[in-house]
Amino acid sequence: xxxxxxxxxxxxxxxxxxxxxxxxxxxxxxxxxxxxxxxxxxxxxxxxxxxxxxxxxxxxxxxxxxxxxxxxxxxxxxxxxxxxxxxxxxxxxxxxxxxxxxxxxxxxxxxxxxxxxxxxxxxxxxxxxxxxxxxxxxxxxxxxxxxxxxxxxxxxxxxxxxxxxxxxxxxxxxxxxxxxxxxxxxxxxxxxxxxxxxxxxxxxxxxxxxxxxxxxxxxxxxxxxxxxxxxxxxxxxxxxxxxxxxxxxxxxxxxxxxxxxxxxxxxxxxxxxxxxxxxxxxxxxxxxxxxxxxxxxxxxxxxxxxxxxx
Amino acid sequence: xxxxxxxxxxxxxxxxxxxxxxxxxxxxxxxxxxxxxxxxxxxxxxxxxxxxxxxxxxxxxxxxxxxxxxxxxxxxxxxxxxxxxxxxxxxxxxxxxxxxxxxxxxxxxxxxxxxxxxxxxxxxxxxxxxxxxxxxxxxxxxxxxxxxxxxxxxxxxxxxxxxxxxxxxxxxxxxxxxxxxxxxxxxxxxxxxxxxxxxxx
Numbered sequence: 365x366x367x368x369x370x371x372x373x374x375x376x377x378x379x380x381x382x383x384x385x386x387x388x389x390x391x392x393x394x395x396x397x398x399x400x401x402x403x404x405x406x407x408x409x410x411x412x413x414x415x416x417x418x419x420x421x422x423x424x425x426x427x428x429x430x431x432x433x434x435x436x437x438x439x440x441x442x443x444x445x446x447x448x449x450x451x452x453x454x455x456x457x458x459x460x461x462x463x464x465x466x467x468x469x470x471x472x473x474x475x476x477x478x479x480x481x482x483x484x485x486x487x488x489x490x491x492x493x494x495x496x497x498x499x500x501x502x503x504x505x506x507x508x509x510x511x512x513x514x515x516x517x518x519x520x521x522x523x524x525x526x527x528x529x530x531x532x533x534x535x536x537x538x539x540x541x542x543x544x545x546x547x548x549x550x551x552x553x554x555x556x557x558x559x560x561x562x563x564x565x566x567x568x569x570x571x572x573x574x575x576x577x578x579x580x581x582x583x584x585x586x587x588x589x590x591x592x593x594x595x596x597x598x599x600x601x602x603x604x605x606x607x608x609x610x611x612x613x614x615x616x617x618x619x620x621x622x623x624x625x626x627x628x629x630x631x632x633x634x635x636x637x638x639x640x641x642x643x644x645x646x647x648x649x650x651x652x653x654x655x656x657x658x659x660x661x662x663x664x665x666x667x668x669x670x671x672x673x674x
Numbered sequence: 675x676x677x678x679x680x681x682x683x684x685x686x687x688x689x690x691x692x693x694x695x696x697x698x699x700x701x702x703x704x705x706x707x708x709x710x711x712x713x714x715x716x717x718x719x720x721x722x723x724x725x726x727x728x729x730x731x732x733x734x735x736x737x738x739x740x741x742x743x744x745x746x747x748x749x750x751x752x753x754x755x756x757x758x759x760x761x762x763x764x765x766x767x768x769x770x771x772x773x774x775x776x777x778x779x780x781x782x783x784x785x786x787x788x789x790x791x792x793x794x795x796x797x798x799x800x801x802x803x804x805x806x807x808x809x810x811x812x813x814x815x816x817x818x819x820x821x822x823x824x825x826x827x828x829x830x831x832x833x834x835x836x837x838x839x840x841x842x843x844x845x846x847x848x849x850x851x852x853x854x855x856x857x858x859x860x861x862x863x864x865x866x867x868x869x870x871x872x873x874x875x
């Protein structure tokens with residue numbers, strides 16, 4: 365069983381001072397990682413933001429959650445990841461995803477292929493990125509990329525490569541993650557129709573069991589070395605879990621209050637109840653890494669204080 | 675007459691400590707800027723290296739000399755430049771070039787177009803990047819890029835945008851007027867001129 369660790373998805377700041385204060389606070393509260401998403405929204409660009417966060421801290425790990433594979437060529441991505449790892453003294457965790465928000469593609473004039481093609485492209489990219497980070501001279505001829513006799517230098521500090529996290533919810537992506545990633549991040553939500561519709565059905569316990577079975581099967585022998593994480597959407601301290609969950613049904617009408625309480629994507633209750641819930645989720649599903657968003661960093665902090673590293 | 679200033683193109687380091695020591699030395703010697711090239715060769719990746727150099731120094735300007743326009747989409751370049759400028763307290767200089775080494779494009783499986791096409795693409799990219807860094811909602815329909823209703827936030831510290839350096843040696847690149855519709859529309863506003871550096875990357 366892996367020790368608990370916690371991460372924050374941080375997205376924005378108005379100045380260098382504010383961003384670096386946020387990074388120091390996340391480190392001081394006991395979080396393991398600060399991660400930056402990669403959207404064409406009002407958020408910082410991840411690569412420079414990570415370097416700046418690491419420069420303001422001493423042990424905090426920094427990561428992407430997640431790089432949209434379609435926004436960068438894998439050769440460029442591998443080079444940037446290696447430099448970030450080198451210049452953060454080996455603190456990078458490289459999160460990759462297939463991209464899912466159609467409006468971003470439309471704005472940038474990029475073709476939004478169907479999910480299967482985007483995942484296939486991510487798989488090719490992942491092969492190239494891993495081999496380059498390892499120090500190999502890469503020759504690759506795929507459906508989407510062609511690399512001829514390329515190698516990168518300097519290499520990352522973490523060998524053979526910085527931990528790779530793949531986040532998503534669909535079976536194709538989770539299968540790829542199980543086979544190739546170091547951390548599989550269960551995001552829980554399927555953003556259908558180019559990101560405009562939220563399908564919450566994967567929050568239900570049977571759907572999670574099914575995804576875990578899929579990941580275990582696809583991972584085979586490497587399953588025990590995989591780290592499994594879940595992306596938490598709400599942290600609500602309350603003496604009345606039931607009532608809080610019933611109120612949340614208004615937000616997520618696809619779910620019952622009971623289903624919300626059982627889902628690993630929320631934490632609701634007293635501190636003891638939340639701590640107990642995380643133990644139960646690790647026992648049942650092997651989830652040991654929990655990631656949430658920066659507005660919740662104070663709310664999750666008491667739990668981090670109790671469980672980080674345990 | 676502009677005052678003299680000097681910059682160093684720095685490319686490599688074996689560790690964070692070595693890289694940041696180099697940045698402090700460049701600053702200590704009175705250089706204005708530390709710049710990082712963008713080649714698929716044995717050197718650091720420019721944007722993270724520039725941010726790390728800024729983190730180790732106080733007033734040194736940091737930049738790219740130059741980003742190969744063919745390696746990144748201009749929307750991404752604008753976003754990364756804005757973040758690099760914000761997180762270096764306004765010390766970023768964005769150098770852009772059209773790309774010139776066929777072997778790099780070959781290695782990455784990218785088509786290497788003739789110079790005129792690469793230059794045309796750079797001109798379109800510059801127009802998009804300037805518009806985005808300037809805070810505009812950009813809609814652009816070119817031969818090479820199509821951007822629809824995109825804005826970036828947070829923007830850079832330097833307004834309207836960080837200095838843009840265009841580096842090269844060919845007459846088309848050095849003499850080309852305008853650099854896209856947004857530049858030519860800018861004669862009467864306070865946007866800084868495009869700096870055309872004759873040093874080759």
